[in-house]
Amino acid sequence: MMLSCTTLVIVLLLSQARSFLSPLEDSNVPEEWVLLHVVQGHIGAGNYSYLRLNHDGRIILHMQSLKGDADLYVSDKTLHPKFDTYKLQSATCGHDIVVVPGDFTRPVGIGIYGHPSHRESEFEMRVFYDETVHQDPFEKGSYEEEHKQKKSGHSAEREFEEEESILWTILIGLLKIILEILF
Template sequence: MMLTCSVLVFALLLPQARSFLSPSEDDGVPEEWLLLHVVQGHIGAGNYSYLRLNHDGRIILHMQSLKGDADLYVSDRTLHPSFDTYKLQSATCGHDVVVVPGDFARPVGIGIYGHPSHHESEFEMRVFYDETVHQDPFDKGMYASSDERKEKSSAQAAEEDFQEEESIFWTILIGLLKIILEILF
């Protein structure tokens, strides 16, 4: 009897284990997609966790909220995207998918947001490279000189510094205004 139950449990769990170890068409993941990374983490309510994507080409982000509700925000303009500053987003209550086009400037910022409806959210994100999309050999970006790439990256760094300084300025200004209002009223 015990052997029969063990065989039955093994038979039921084998297909689930196989789908976890190798994504298939059943998961909505074509065989042509190459799994690059699996990222697991926890995020508190109302908080962000940030990742940086440096891989070239078309990248697919599959994120599953295992507990709570984690949302996905992506941008090629800032490394700290949020629900205010993003280019691509997926904010469902379970499975979130974002396709990062190959023409997005690298590095790409990925923000994972813990929805405030849950005290803590747990997620697993799988990062896939789509091998079916080939690079355009006439793409100007592929043949840019190292000086052009350095100039572009230094311009992005200057823009990020400006955004950080602007954010600090506004934080200080709002803090001062709050103090003045407390004194007056």
């Protein structure tokens, strides 16, 4: 009886040690998911660390807090998502999972937040691509529409730069006139 209890305790401890040493190697991950990246890092209490996701398609972010408590914030509107500017989030104590839809605009901003309850948090995030979701290249419209959108975005930037350049030219001209008058 004592021998079977000891054996049971040893088996339980070995299984716990195995799960501790490889916390994200989960047999529940479908075969259709392709591992793209493994990111490990440390984050201080109350601080953010940012990553950028450029891969197209449906992406699954699996993050495990190895020490402390790291939380995950995701947005396709900003590259620096926080607790008040995100679209998707997972803020659990331990295993955080976020599924980034294929229709999110790329690049996608990923914010990792170190919860203040711990001085430092250590995390490991695995980034998977879901092959089961096939993207239709004609889903979002034609090539011309995408090209026009990109062009209009670049032209707005160009106009801003030209305005800034004109302002600097005027400012430098005024400074030259003032210096000539004074000296």
